[in-house]
Amino acid sequence: MGPRSAVEKTLGILAVTTMVVGSWVGLVVVPADAAQGNVQRLMYVHVPAAWLAFLAFFIVFVMSVLYLIQRDPRWDRVGASSAEIGVVFTVVTLLLGMLWGKPTWGVYWTWDPRLTTTAILLAIYVGYLALRSFADDEEKRARWSAIVGVIGFVNVPIVYMSVTWWRTLHQPPSSPRSVAPDILWTLMLNLAAFTLVYAYLMVRRIRLAKLEGELEKRMAYNA
Amino acid sequence: MRKWSVISVIYIVALILLWVYTGRAEMENRGFVFAGYALTWGALLWYAFRLESRGRATARAVESFEVAGAGD
Amino acid sequence: MNKSKKIWAGLGVLAIAGGIALLIAGGLSSNVVYFLTPSELRAELAERADEIVDQPLRLGGQVKPGSLVWDAEALDLRFVVSDSIGEVPVRSTGAPPAMFKEGIGVVVEGKYTHDGVFESTNLMVKHSNEYEPPHGDKPEDMYESLIKTDE
Numbered sequence: 001m002g003p004r005s006a007v008e009k010t011l012g013i014l015a016v017t018t019m020v021v022g023s024w025v026g027l028v029v030v031p032a033d034a035a036q037g038n039v040q041r042l043m044y045v046h047v048p049a050a051w052l053a054f055l056a057f058f059i060v061f062v063m064s065v066l067y068l069i070q071r072d073p074r075w076d077r078v079g080a081s082s083a084e085i086g087v088v089f090t091v092v093t094l095l096l097g098m099l100w101g102k103p104t105w106g107v108y109w110t111w112d113p114r115l116t117t118t119a120i121l122l123a124i125y126v127g128y129l130a131l132r133s134f135a136d137d138e139e140k141r142a143r144w145s146a147i148v149g150v151i152g153f154v155n156v157p158i159v160y161m162s163v164t165w166w167r168t169l170h171q172p173p174s175s176p177r178s179v180a181p182d183i184l185w186t187l188m189l190n191l192a193a194f195t196l197v198y199a200y201l202m203v204r205r206i207r208l209a210k211l212e213g214e215l216e217k218r219m220a221y222n223a
Numbered sequence: 224m225r226k227w228s229v230i231s232v233i234y235i236v237a238l239i240l241l242w243v244y245t246g247r248a249e250m251e252n253r254g255f256v257f258a259g260y261a262l263t264w265g266a267l268l269w270y271a272f273r274l275e276s277r278g279r280a281t282a283r284a285v286e287s288f289e290v291a292g293a294g295d
Numbered sequence: 296m297n298k299s300k301k302i303w304a305g306l307g308v309l310a311i312a313g314g315i316a317l318l319i320a321g322g323l324s325s326n327v328v329y330f331l332t333p334s335e336l337r338a339e340l341a342e343r344a345d346e347i348v349d350q351p352l353r354l355g356g357q358v359k360p361g362s363l364v365w366d367a368e369a370l371d372l373r374f375v376v377s378d379s380i381g382e383v384p385v386r387s388t389g390a391p392p393a394m395f396k397e398g399i400g401v402v403v404e405g406k407y408t409h410d411g412v413f414e415s416t417n418l419m420v421k422h423s424n425e426y427e428p429p430h431g432d433k434p435e436d437m438y439e440s441l442i443k444t445d446e
Binding site: 031032034036040043103104106107110111112113120126127130131134166168174175179 | 425
């Protein structure tokens with residue numbers, strides 16, 4: 001692999017440190033919610049994972065638009081990288097939601113609008129990645145992906161608003177008014193940690209994407 | 224790779240500490256809290272590991288073309 | 296990419312696209328109204344009882360304070376689900392989720408029977424988006440116990 005930049009190293013150290021501190025505060029320092037008890041501590045990983053999935057797919061959207069305007073393969077690489085990391089965060093969100101749902105709701109899963117739209121979200125971006133492995137031609141692949149990246153993003157605000165628009169088992173989004181200060185700042189700390197993890201993984205994934213592009217070029221040249 | 228065996232050991236130690244801690248704090252639903260954090264840390268570490276091994280494999284493939292190309 | 300890999304990837308894309316279409320068509324259209332409220336269920340029963348009775352559906356509302364009867368031996372749970380307008384009596388078997396109590400929001404899956412009782416097969420508890428540490432001495436107790444275990 002190519003050389004690691006100072007930015008990458010710094011991001012890596014920051015990401016790991018804030019994750020350790022964030023998990024420690026969430027598990028040990030802050031008192032748990034009065035109604036739910038300790039299982040509420042899952043909030044500090046479930047909610048940031050969901051927000052980062054949304055952010056990752058927003059970056060895919062922006063990169064897709066940029067690609068469609070400028071046709072620069074760099075935007076395609078950044079978009080594809082963000083989609084892959086977004087899928088990881090979405091899977092983590094869903095699994096954490098199931099682990100949180102069983103002891104509080106009484107079920108791991110139910111087809112309420114929030115959970116259903118989130119399952120669709122995962123399917124869309126797994127589809128985006130499958131589409132990429134299907135297309136050989138670099139330019140065609142980038143164009144198709146960008147189209148999916150734009151259309152697929154429509155679902156992100158639907159997932160977010162589903163708890164407001166429709167009846168759900170899932171509770172509506174928390175706000176600073178509905179969350180006690182201790183719990184809120186712990187959530188913010190973990191959100192910062194997850195954002196740093198995302199940034200770090202992005203730098204690494206983009207470096208890999210460049211290398212994959214280089215390999216494709218050489219394979220085409222030698223064919 | 225050496226680095227990743229060290230990371231795996233640290234991860235397993237963290238899981239043991241988490242299990243002991245949730246037991247001592249007498250957390251109800253201990254298994255769910257444990258599973259959630261173990262899953263989160265594990266998934267992120269696993270993905271970082273995958274990025275590194277994919278990167279190494281791709282770099283090797285690129286190099287093999289360099290060697291082949293030199294003979295042309 | 297070789298040909299067989301390409302076929303698999305193509306099938307994958309098709310399967311996912313089909314899955315999304317199915318979820319949207321089947322899942323969402325019926326789940327946008329995820330549950331009926333007690334007053335809606337009453338209205339539906341008044342209008343077309345024969346189509347509603349004994350059909351699987353979800354009922355959502357508040358566990359009416361004072362209505363909860365729990366027979367721990369027979370694992371028989373009875374309560375009334377209400378919105379501000381209507382009420383439906385519910386019968387459920389088995390222990391409810393830990394957060395279940397009077398006044399909390401619930402969604403029950405099951406069917407409304409000829410006996411005029413909603414027979415629940417799945418009882419789910421809705422919790423709020425409000426989070427706060429326990430009031431009173433409890434957080435301090437927790438800190439204390441933490442300090443003790445550290446020693």
